[in-house]
Amino acid sequence: MPTDPATPADLGQVLRRLRRRQARQTGRKQLSYRDIAERAGWSHGMVGEYFTGRVLPPADRLDSLIRILGATAAETAMLARVRDGIEEERRRAAPGRRTAPVPRDLPPPQRAFVARAAELARLDELARLDGTGGHGRPIVISGMAGVGKTSLALHWAHRVADRFPDGQTYLNLRGFHPGRAVGTGEALRHLLLSLGVPGDQVPADPDHAAVLYRRTLAGRRVLVVLDNVADAEQVRGLLPPDGCLAVLTSRRELTGLVVAENAYPLSLRPLGDREAVDLLAGRLGGDRAGAVERFGDEAAALAWFAAGQRVLLAVFELAARTGRDRAAWQLAWGMGEFLDRGGDWPEWARVHTAALAAAERLGDPRALAFSHRVVATAHLQTGKPGDAVAHLERAYELCRGIGDLGRAANCLYLLAWAYEQADRLPEGLAHGERAIALARVADDPAVLGFSLNMAGHLHNRLGEHATAVELCREAAALQRRVGHLAGLAATLDTLGAAHHGLGEHKRAAADFREALESQAELGCRYEEADVAGRLGDTCLAMGDVAAARAAWQRGLRILESLRHPDADDLRDRLDALPAG
Numbered sequence: 001m002p003t004d005p006a007t008p009a010d011l012g013q014v015l016r017r018l019r020r021r022q023a024r025q026t027g028r029k030q031l032s033y034r035d036i037a038e039r040a041g042w043s044h045g046m047v048g049e050y051f052t053g054r055v056l057p058p059a060d061r062l063d064s065l066i067r068i069l070g071a072t073a074a075e076t077a078m079l080a081r082v083r084d085g086i087e088e089e090r091r092r093a094a095p096g097r098r099t100a101p102v103p104r105d106l107p108p109p110q111r112a113f114v115a116r117a118a119e120l121a122r123l124d125e126l127a128r129l130d131g132t133g134g135h136g137r138p139i140v141i142s143g144m145a146g147v148g149k150t151s152l153a154l155h156w157a158h159r160v161a162d163r164f165p166d167g168q169t170y171l172n173l174r175g176f177h178p179g180r181a182v183g184t185g186e187a188l189r190h191l192l193l194s195l196g197v198p199g200d201q202v203p204a205d206p207d208h209a210a211v212l213y214r215r216t217l218a219g220r221r222v223l224v225v226l227d228n229v230a231d232a233e234q235v236r237g238l239l240p241p242d243g244c245l246a247v248l249t250s251r252r253e254l255t256g257l258v259v260a261e262n263a264y265p266l267s268l269r270p271l272g273d274r275e276a277v278d279l280l281a282g283r284l285g286g287d288r289a290g291a292v293e294r295f296g297d298e299a300a301a302l303a304w305f306a307a308g309q310r311v312l313l314a315v316f317e318l319a320a321r322t323g324r325d326r327a328a329w330q331l332a333w334g335m336g337e338f339l340d341r342g343g344d345w346p347e348w349a350r351v352h353t354a355a356l357a358a359a360e361r362l363g364d365p366r367a368l369a370f371s372h373r374v375v376a377t378a379h380l381q382t383g384k385p386g387d388a389v390a391h392l393e394r395a396y397e398l399c400r401g402i403g404d405l406g407r408a409a410n411c412l413y414l415l416a417w418a419y420e421q422a423d424r425l426p427e428g429l430a431h432g433e434r435a436i437a438l439a440r441v442a443d444d445p446a447v448l449g450f451s452l453n454m455a456g457h458l459h460n461r462l463g464e465h466a467t468a469v470e471l472c473r474e475a476a477a478l479q480r481r482v483g484h485l486a487g488l489a490a491t492l493d494t495l496g497a498a499h500h501g502l503g504e505h506k507r508a509a510a511d512f513r514e515a516l517e518s519q520a521e522l523g524c525r526y527e528e529a530d531v532a533g534r535l536g537d538t539c540l541a542m543g544d545v546a547a548a549r550a551a552w553q554r555g556l557r558i559l560e561s562l563r564h565p566d567a568d569d570l571r572d573r574l575d576a577l578p579a580g
Contacts, residue, residue, distance in 0.1 A: 008086060011062075012053030014079065018069040019051075025070070040064050049163065056086055058162060103167035103194040106225065109155045116152055119268065123156045126264040127163075127245055138239055138246040138261060140229075142253045143268035144404040145176065145366040149249035150227050152268060157225050157247065164245070166220040169194045171238075175230025176251055176365075184237050188213055191224070191238065210237040217244050225249075232256030251365075251402040267403065269443075316351060325358035329367045332358075332374075349378035369398035369407065376414060381526075385421035392418060406444035409435050413451045420458055429458045449479045449487040456494045465501035472498060489518035493531050500538050508538045516551075529558035533570060540577075549577055 023030040033047040040047070040061075049055040050065065057065060062083050066076050126139050141149045154170075161168050171190055173182045182190075185206040192202045192209065195216050203209045222244045229235050229250040239246050239261060248254065248263075257263040312335055319328040332355035352374045359367035376391035392415045399408035412435035419428035435451035452475035456468040472495040479488040496511030512535035519528040532555030539547035552570050559567035 007053065008056040009053030011056070011079070011083060011086065012051050015051050015065060015069065018066065018071055018075075022070045031068070036065070036068055039068055055163060055165070056083065059083060061162070102165075103169040103196075103222070105167075105169045105194055106157050106161070107154060107170060109151070109158045116148070116155075119152055119266065120156055120159070122266060123152075123247075124160075126266065127160070138248055138257060138263040139266060140254045140257055140263050141247065141249045141266045141268055142251065142403045144270070144399075144402045144407075145251055145364070147268050147270050149268055153225055153227065153247050153249050157223055161223070164221045164223040166222045167195070168223040168225070170225045170227065172227045173229050173234060175228045175234060177228070181230050181234065184234065185209060187226075187234075187238055192216065195222070206237060213238075214241050217241055219243065223247070229254065232260070236261070253403055267405075269406070313347075313351070316354075320354045320358055325362045326364075326367075328358040329355040329362070329371060331355075333370060346382065349375065349382065352378055365398050365402050366404075369395050369402065369404070372398065373407070373411060373414065376418070380414065380417055380421060383421065385418040388418045389415065405438060405442035406447055409438035409442055409444060409447045409451065412438060413447060413454055416451070416454045416458065420454070420461065425458055425461055429455065429462075432458055445478055445482045446484050446487060449475045449482075449484055449491065452478075453487070453491040453494050456491070456498065460494065460497050460501060463501070465498045468498040469495065469502070485518055486522055486524070489515050489522060489524070489527065489531075492518065493527075493534065496531075496534060496538070500534070500541070505538050505542045509535065509542065512538060525558050526562060526564065529555040529562075529564075529566070529570075531555075532558075533566075533573075536573070545577060549574065 019030050033051065037047045047065075050057045050061070059080065062079065063076065066079055071079065123139065126137075141153055143149050157168060157170075169191060171182070171187055173187060175181050183206075185204070188206060188209040189199075189202050192213055193199060195213075197212065197216060201212075203212060217240045220243060222240060224238070224240050224244060224246045226235055226238060226246060226248045229248050229252075231250075231252065232254050233256075235246075235248060235257070248257070253265060253267070254263065258265050312331065316328060316331040316335070319325075319331060332351050335351065352371060356368075356371035356375050359371040362368075372391040372395035376388040376395065379385070379388035379391070392411050396408055396411035396415070399405070399411060412431050416428045416432035416435060419425070419431060432451055432455040436448065436455060439448035439451050452471045456471035456475065459465070459468040459471065472491050475491045476488060476495065479485075479491060492511045492515035496508045496515060499505070499508035499511060512531055516528060516531045516535060519531055532551045536548040536551035536555070539545075539551060552574050556567055556570040556574065559570060
């Protein structure tokens, strides 16, 4: 082992020799970077940087490393002196930077941060923290508002801060704030000041400031976090030179940077249900989070909504009437699933039309996208496809604008439904196929299942029942795999219609019966009645009049309770049955 390592690379060589020696002495295989990282509590990519000599370990980390590697007390003392000597030599070699401040501008990470292990690993990979070296390509974290882009960026930035010994700086560009976004010149001034440039030396001209910015960062290793970026033009002049790294967050995908600046895209999706509960628990504390889980099952939750419906509607109306717009649309969002399942679509339409007005006053694209989509769904449920289309086209534009591809695909699915209702079947099928393609890109199994089912339904209406069977089988397999009961119930209904169209009545009846019980379990009353009507048709085609009567009577009871006009059709069918 060299007794006088002169550079970080020499020190890295010493660490590798210590690792080999430890393996020989213990008779075990060498510790991997990941093994060492787990013992020390660091990222394995950072360990790789120390062993390859690309980064000089901080003093406390070098002590931990050589202790893990079994160094003697004398070796520990010697290597500590060597490390301090390398750092001192670096300072002497760069006197111009001796007094320059090292920015530590990162806001504190959120106390409650859950999951995102895959995204953190991907950030490590994109930033080449696995020992392969190289920097300079920015990383763009995109996703809908509130999905956790800033939390992820800051959590990761704090985790790898020691990878950037010359500092970490942060700037919120306010790209989606109701007020004015931060301009390029203003942003450059902020960044230059944080890097130690005196205020009277910051050029007023943005182009000159950009040149000084890059010159100031040249040869340094600084992490730059640019939050809430509006578009590519806002940040072109803010990207640091090679040796540094920029991490950007935006509601947009910033494809201009991906293409022109070779930026790495990282699309962030909403948390799953379990992760969302964990996040809420971290934010509120165990007692409050425990209070959220007050229902033993979905039926209990639906019963709670039914008991409190009048109070919830009164609170919503008070919020809408008194200008509490954010509370109004959020209450509407919270009640939407219950009103949908109960089949009270006139009430649903009334609530969400008021919620849309609140969202428009807020100017929140996420709230607007949601409200347009739900108002459109209410129109579809009440047989008004013409009124739904404009809302869905606007919702689609908003979802694409905020980078929410899953809900954009859902809008295409609903447009397919609207054109199906209007008997414009080729247009409906075209939108259904677009929904399938976008849902695959978004990796959204729920929307993909619904979209495959809608395409199957349209093929049924075109008389192409064999194609419908293929699409529905793919959808059902997916929905069973991910446990999406609502989607599966709808798909089984379409599959039953396809089998009925092919004359395979036993298969159709089995499909309809499973769909019927699934809709009943979900509490979707109109859908339950709708499937009961088709089950009755199939039973009659098989010659089982008693089963047909039982199915239609079940559907009629539900439709009468909903005061739905479809009840008249089932009464006519029941009256036409032979007595018995």
